[in-house]
Amino acid sequence: MLNITDNYPMKNVTTLQIGGPAKKFVSVSSEEELIEAIQNAKQNNLDYLIIGGGSNLLVNDNGIDSLVIKNEIGGITTSKVGFLVPSEGKSDFPEVEGDSFEVRVKSGTILQNLVDYTIQHGLSGLQKLTGIPGTVGGAVYGNAGAYGQTISDNILSVVVLSERSESKDLSRMRVTLSKNDCNFNYRDSGFKRNHFIILEVTFQLEIVDPEILAKEAEDVLSKRLVKYPKGIKCPGSFFKNIIADTLPKEILQKIPKDKITYGKISAGYLLETVGAQGQILDGIEIAPYHANLFINNGGGTAKAFYDLAQKYAQKVKEKFGITLEPEVQLINLPPIT
Ligand SMILES: Cc1cc2nc3c(=O)[nH]c(=O)nc-3n(C[C@H](O)[C@H](O)[C@H](O)COP(=O)(O)OP(=O)(O)OC[C@H]3O[C@@H](n4cnc5c(N)ncnc54)[C@H](O)[C@@H]3O)c2cc1C
Structure with a gap:
């Protein structure tokens, strides 16, 4: 039986701690509950929004007229990828030889738990994502990444609920997509447009010494702190x-070479140049040390956050001719132009 709450404050489930009430709110911990929640939304003529850890959301102060479904469907299983070889008398069964594992993860799994699991088991490919909050589903949706590694790098396939139709039998809408079908790009995926619900993700990860992975993660974590x-x-x-290659030459000429890392121009640099650093508006502060980091110092509103972001995006556009695009998902707010 689902425990659906009315008028649930979204500030309770976002890392920004901002956001007005969701008309209805429910947490789900199994696919059956998820399907029941969607059916409930349909019966009540409500739209629904699936969220994970709420770590990439800016929600309107007036809230959202939907059923918000918080995904807590977790679980990790692994199987070795390889070929069968005789066990040479050790047992009656052949052994699997190979240098990688398939790791299958439910989308509500906390990303850090997955990262820790792979490090402990000596599986390489996700260790640099250490410290990124939220769930695996949220990370795949936004193709999260850091320090040159992205979640999509080692994805084999993604199981989704392709539901947006009137069908009664939602369990039949479970579809497996290849990595190619997901249209991953820099902080982007096809899921931003098709609105499928990500249910399960399979990675193929190479076996590496756990100590090497732990050291890489430790280095990343100290920088992140x-x-x-x-x-x-x-x-x-x-x-x-901003992906440098996408800019015309005359704009690119205005950017110092050392501001381009992994082929991208830091939005922080552009914002800093137009004076965003340290600006404060009604409880929202742009970090004095990083102009692309907007912080709620307590009592901040989505309006103040949005207005600050819009103001400095405009200034960047005027100075550089570059349109900044939010990485954060705006919920019930107009696009930033
Ligand atoms: C302190 C801090 C540091 C961060 N550092 C990084 C970083 O280094 N790199 C980076 O890329 N990001 C970073 N982020 C942003 C954020 O953590 C990531 O984008 C994260 O992957 C979002 O996951 P989530 O579960 O919190 O998603 P949410 O914020 O809950 O949702 C984000 C979007 O994903 C959709 N979504 C969530 N789950 C599903 C699902 N199962 N199926 C379909 N759609 C779904 C939601 O509808 C929403 O549109 C950081 C955030 C914080 C607060």
Whole structure:
């Protein structure tokens, strides 16, 4: 039986701790509950929004007229990828030889739990995502990444609920997509447009010494703590960085070479140049040390956050001719132009 709450404050489920009430709210911990929740929304003529850890959301102060479904469907299983070889008398069964594992993960799994699991089991490919909050589903939706690694790098397939129709039997809408079908790009995936619900993700990860992976993760974490001190109320970086190759030559000429990392121009640099750093509006502060980090210092509103972001995006456009695009998902707010 689902425990659906009316008028649930979204600030309780976003890392920014901002957001008005969801008309209805429910947490689900199995696919059956998820399907029941969707059916409930349909019966009540309500739209629904699936969320994970709420770590990439800016929700309107007036809330959202939908059923918000918080995905807590977790679980990790692994199987070795390889070929069968005789066990040479050790047992009656052949053994599997190979240098990688398939890791199958339910989408509501906390990303950090998956990262820790892969490090402990010596499976390489997700260790640099250490410290990114939220769920695996949210990370796949936004193709989350850090320090040159993205969640999609080692994805084999994604199981989705392709439901947006009037069908009664939702369990039959379970579809397996290949990585290619997901249209991953920098902080982007096809899921931003098709609105499928991500249910399960399969990765293929190579076996590596766990100590090497743990060291890489440790190095990443120490860098991250400088930008994101513990307890910070934010939704991560607000704007996407800009892929340098997509800019015309005359604009690119204005950007110093050292501001281009992994082929991208830091949105933080552009915002800093137009004076965003340290600006404050009604409880929202743009970090004095990082102009792409908007922090709720307590009592901040979505309106103040949005207005600040819009103001400095405009200034960047005027100065550089570059349109910044939010990485954060705006819920019930107009696009930033
Ligand atoms: C301190 C901090 C540091 C961060 N650092 C990084 C970083 O280094 N790199 C980075 O990429 N991001 C970073 N982020 C942003 C954020 O953590 C990631 O985008 C994260 O992957 C979002 O996951 P989530 O579960 O919280 O998604 P949510 O915020 O809950 O949702 C984000 C979007 O995903 C959709 N969604 C969620 N689950 C599903 C699902 N199962 N099926 C379909 N759609 C779904 C939601 O509808 C929403 O549109 C950071 C955020 C914070 C607060």
